[in-house]
Amino acid sequence: MDFCIGPATILGTISTVALGVATPEKIETYVGINYSPWDNEQITLKEPIGSLGVQYDINKSIRLFAEHISSPRQCNDNPGINHAGVKFLAPLGYDTTLYSGLSLNIPSFDSSNDFDGPLVSFGVEHGGNVKAFAEYLTSTGNFDGGRVGAGIKVIF
Numbered sequence: 001m002d003f004c005i006g007p008a009t010i011l012g013t014i015s016t017v018a019l020g021v022a023t024p025e026k027i028e029t030y031v032g033i034n035y036s037p038w039d040n041e042q043i044t045l046k047e048p049i050g051s052l053g054v055q056y057d058i059n060k061s062i063r064l065f066a067e068h069i070s071s072p073r074q075c076n077d078n079p080g081i082n083h084a085g086v087k088f089l090a091p092l093g094y095d096t097t098l099y100s101g102l103s104l105n106i107p108s109f110d111s112s113n114d115f116d117g118p119l120v121s122f123g124v125e126h127g128g129n130v131k132a133f134a135e136y137l138t139s140t141g142n143f144d145g146g147r148v149g150a151g152i153k154v155i156f
Contacts, residue, residue, distance in 0.1 A: 020156025
């Protein structure tokens with residue numbers, strides 16, 4: 001099994017953690033890993049895939065976010081998948097939230113994807129500073145060819 005965490009990933013992870021520690025509590029950063037056992041048509045990264053992100057909840061119903069997605073098992077995925085947008089939140093109870101999101105990426109800049117149009121996500125997350133989550137990520141141009149993944153995020 002290949003393991004390809006290079007200098008950019010190490011620097012990105014350290015920067016994500018440092019940004020989360022240095023910013024006000026409402027601005028959260030996260031490092032996550034997730035896995036999908038099913039094939040999909042849009043993301044060609046080797047499983048599992050990792051994510052680095054920043055998010056800000058404007059209120060209990062709207063979250064702004066930016067996220068980088070790549071694979072620790074793939075050496076040639078630079079610059080990975082990068083997208084930013086908004087998530088609409090529906091809190092279900094103590095530390096559990098359903099969400100749907102709309103985000104944009106630049107397919108000509110990114111690698112390891114076959115997205116067509118803006119991205120849509122649907123998911124659920126549970127937890128505090130460590131969140132378990134499941135998410136469906138797809139593009140609006142090929143709604144049924146997306147990726148279902150489940151994993152954990154550590155919030156800073």
